[in-house]
Amino acid sequence: MNMTAIKEERNIANALISGLANTPDTPTREQVEEKAKQIAAIFGYTGDLRNIVTEAMESVVTRMGAGISLVDVNANHDDQWVHKREDIDWVYTRSYEEFLRNEGWPPQMVQSLSDVTTRILGHLQDPLSEGTSWNRRGLVIGHVQSGKTANYTGLITRAADAGYKFIIVIAGIHNNLRKQTQQRIDEAFIGRSSDPEDRSNIGVGLAPGYPHPATLTNINEDFNKNTAAKSGWKINDFSKPIILIIKKNVSTLTALHKWLKVMNAEGGDRISDVPMLLIDDEADNASINTNKEELDPTRTNAMIRRILGLFAKSCYVGYTATPFANIFINPDVYCDDVQEELFPRDFIYCLDAPTTYFGAEKVFLNEKTSESIVRAIDDCEDFIPYSHKRDDPVYELPPSLYRALDQFIVARAIRNLRGQAGKHCSMMVNVSRFVPVQKAVRDFLSLREKKIREAVLANYAMPEEVSSRNTYMQGLKQAFDAEHADAGFTWAEVKAALISVFKNLHLYVINSKSDEALDYTRYEKEGIGLTAVAVGGLSLSRGLTIEGLTVSYMYRNTKMYDTLMQMGRWFGYRLGFEDLCRVHLSHDSINWYSHIAEASEELVQQVKRMRRDRLSPSEFGFYVRSHPDRLLITAANKMRSGQKETVEQSFSGRLRESYIVSTARDVNAKNFALIADHWRNGFGGRPEESTRKGIIFRDVPVTVIDDFLTRFECHPSFTEQKSDVLSYLERIAMKRPLADVLLISPSDGPGGENSFTLKNQIRVVGKDQPSGTSWRLNKDRVASRGDEKLGLSDAQHHEAMALAHGQDGSGAISDTHYRMVRNKPLLMIHSLEPKSETVTGPIAAFGISFPYGDYLTTINVVVNKVWLQQMVGYADDPAEEEDQHE
Structure with missing residues (x-):
């Protein structure tokens, strides 16, 4: 596509978007297509209108709150x-x-x-x-x-x-x-x-x-x-x-x-x-x-x-x-x-994120979309381990990285079929902070790409019985079947389009030493959509915009908050190809990103609440300093093993859950007897009410909850965290003497035949569980998203919706919004059934959600390196993580 055609397409899109901007109702795709045809006729344009229509549809639904x-x-x-x-x-x-x-x-x-x-x-x-x-x-x-x-x-x-x-x-x-x-x-x-070579007028x-x-x-x-x-x-x-x-x-x-x-x-x-x-x-x-x-x-x-x-x-x-x-x-x-x-x-x-933003909410927090986007890497350790050194040789790449390359090639073919050949499409690979290792990875990927290219050239026009004999074609077909069979095209159509992928496909190593510039603008000037595979480290993950990022593959082990969030280059706008995006991460990283996304969302809610209470930035600063995650941010590596430090912590607006549970049978038998005992007594004589997913006791005295949690037996590695929760509950009890108790028991769950026993929630057991009696839950979460909505009145539910959607109807609703309107502590009690041969259930777990508004109430927590390791399984050293050699 030449520049004139691109300009013409842009003009038609702008005219169409302007024409739709004032429509009171969201138009259907058919209506937009009809209007696009009319405008194209005026311009005398005979090209493909699909992208123009997609862009116009997206523009109609894109909103952004005022922040x-x-x-x-x-x-x-x-x-x-x-x-x-x-x-x-x-x-x-x-x-x-x-x-x-x-x-x-x-x-x-x-x-x-x-x-x-x-x-x-x-x-x-x-x-x-x-x-x-x-x-x-x-x-x-x-x-x-x-x-x-x-x-x-x-x-x-x-x-x-x-x-x-x-x-x-x-x-x-x-x-x-x-x-x-x-x-x-x-x-x-x-x-x-x-540019000193070219001082011409541009843009504005x-x-x-x-x-x-x-x-x-x-x-x-x-x-x-x-x-x-x-x-x-x-x-x-x-x-x-x-x-x-x-x-x-x-x-x-x-x-x-x-x-x-x-x-x-x-x-x-x-x-x-x-x-x-x-x-x-x-x-x-x-x-x-x-x-x-x-x-x-x-x-x-x-x-x-x-x-x-x-x-x-x-x-x-x-x-x-x-x-x-x-x-x-x-x-x-x-x-x-x-x-x-x-x-x-x-x-x-x-700032609010626009409604069409592809961010942490879609990638990590929303269970449905997360499932289609995120893929766990579990084979990289054998090839390029977390803790590799600068001079370690790379003998081969993990199969999951080759699979991700196959996915990328298939996704690009589908984007071309959708008329997006003129748009950039990129894959990011971030497995090492060391330049020599990055180069080795690029060389392996180059070799693989060359073989795939040759296989496609020989087979894309061949009947299936011939092409399916080729190993590389099999890999592409598997990627199509596993990831993109529902993207709107048949394998025969995608196979025929594979040849178009390699025309402008280039591999880059991007680091501060490299002279290879990922220069999208050069290609734009020629009207070309670049297909880029970018291998890099820190400079790839911090700030640099990677255009049309479709597949990301990252195996890095920093647990530094901001470094991690900055590595989220996969967030952004994915007009017309959001369904094709895939993010490959280690189990650890998936858990961490989810945790950080939750914590970030809570902080924004905290700002809203503090504004309502007419507090100032200095109070917000105090709250962040006393946030439970503060230690994970301020370089935990600085704490020596013998050192103890007393820190102030606030749990305002936080959910604290027993995400490390004991799998010992006697412990769980005692805990379930304790649950049945309190249930029978109505948690201090409160009436039982039904919810969509179990039952709720409202306005239970905090003293009853205190008694329940004191007697609930946790895994030893979680005992101190439980004690912190109890201390905080006692600190806010004067202001908030009553709480709600939710017994989560999904109607379609197994078990729960006897009276006063809960139906179970099935949970997948992640890899690498330690031997012994502990099980660390996936994403460090016990409750499912949306559980905090249970038992809210219609009025409270509408209030939470209003908080999430802002004045303009944008924004996704989450548990943080439900927490804001409940305004009292909520104890959630769970019975979990692990989907595993090694761990047997049912297993009792709890979570307590604290209301917003107590940000200046803190407890003192004594911490040391051991405490930190229990909190986060801290294995890596963030000082090591930053790339000294980039």
Whole structure:
């Protein structure tokens, strides 16, 4: 497809989307197809309309909520200043929004982005406000790959329109990420290519008379002493805003600080007349454990503080996708004055993800969609073990990786059949942080790809009885049958289309040393959809956008929260191929991602609740510091085995479950007798009520629950956690003396024939269970998603729906929303039947869900390395995890 055809397709799609934007009801596919034909006829377009129709359908249902902000309630700040200033000509903002619409953004999304960035700008200072000096500090929490860059670019355009003169974007720690950010901002704000070889107008700059901002960085060069010296410029030499896109490293920040001080700070040490905005993208990069002084987070953060300190009027806005941003919890990388300077004391803004976002909710939390997307890797350890070293030889790749390659080739063929040949399609392979191992993996995959290519060339047009004799064709057919038989095409159609896959298929090794650039734009210019297999490590997993990511294969063992979430490159938008996406991870990683996704969701709910209770970001900071997972974040490797540390913990809005259970028969017999005894007595004489999946006792005195949990026998490795739950229950008992008790007993479950016995819930037993009497449940979860909805009134259910869906009907409902409306503790009691030859049931388990609103209530927990290992089976060392050799 040539560029003219792509442009024509884009124009028709935009016309169709605009035409549908105001329809009151969601149109059917047939109606959209009909309208598309009419518009195509006007344009004289005779090409394939399928993609255009898919995009238009998606745009009609794409919505994004306004998000929620938590502000310092005591600050003297008027966030309505944006609306009161009538002198602002939104020239940069209008150009940017027009650019997004031309890029195919649905009008509703452009509008909601406009609303959200206006609100965030309101949290900043009016750059024309009186006063010789001011500063504002905030944090925006987004989702991995969900358009954070688009959001802060929108904020930059608004800030520039309002009068911010000097804007710095700190974009990650790797060159490729800085370059990618520079390219985006060139298109969306500067309006001119910063490629020294080609200074042509692009993106927003194609409009006549566009007021191009100045930039002191380009796609090849970060800010350094030479750029600054060469320019000899001062900030005030420009009537237009200046923007710099820089890496977060010591020498870049030092060079910038020096230039600002020497060239621009007149008379005193402060730049008094230039309002500045600093955007810190991936503000949680501070967690990187590294020996490189260049990236030392303590030093980089201190330099950021010094740069801010040069300006009398400054705003700092951190952007992160991991709500556990280190600024709240990690004293090791933020000394006191830096903590004070960068802490988001003025506002925290949680962005909503759009309804069509393919994120943690779909991949890990929603049981139905998760089942179709996630695949467990259980054969990699024999080939490339977790703990391999830089020089370990790779003799062969795990069969599961070859299967994933087969899936990818079949998925690309299906995408081509759907008319998506002009779109990019990628596979990501991340099994090692070491460059030599990455190269070895690429070489094996190259060899395999060559053999598949030859097999396809010889067999794609052959009858099935001939082609099915070929081993590689068998692999592709198996991938089709297992994964994509219901994707809308027969095997015969897919087989015939396989030949189209190899036309633009390339394999890359991506790391900070590699000279292979995953350059999608080069292919775009030629109207080609690149088919890429990218093998890499840290730089592949942090920040870099991988276009059209369809299959991911990751076998890495970090348990560092933010590193893990950043590795979630598979999140994003998957227009027209979401059903083909697959994510291959180890059992451990699947459990961990699920846990983190839950914890992140809880934190966002916490922000909503704190806003309702008129609390400030400082209270949120306290809550995060006392979050049970804090220790898993602040580098558990720093705790020596003998060391004990007392930490404060809050369980507000948390679900605590006995996910490590005892399989000993006598223990379970005692626990089931205890359940029957309390059940018979109505948990302190309360009436029994039926629910869809068992029974509920409402308003049980907390003293009864205390008695039940005290006598419930846990596996020794869970005893301390049970004792923490009891302590917390006692701490909140004055405020919340009553709780609900849910006996979960699904009507179609086996067992439960005798009175006062529960029907069982069948659970799969994961691999690698320790020998002995403990069983660690899959995803560290006992309850099924949605169990907390049981026993809620219709009114409460509607309230939870409203909380989840926001003002605009977007957002998925989950247990965190049910927890918010119940407003009292909920004890859930389960009888589990393991699906296993080695573990026999039934097995008793419990979970207690704590309401929101007690975030400032904490208990003291004494922890050491042993406690941590029981909590998370901590086997790896995060300091080891970061790639020293990339």
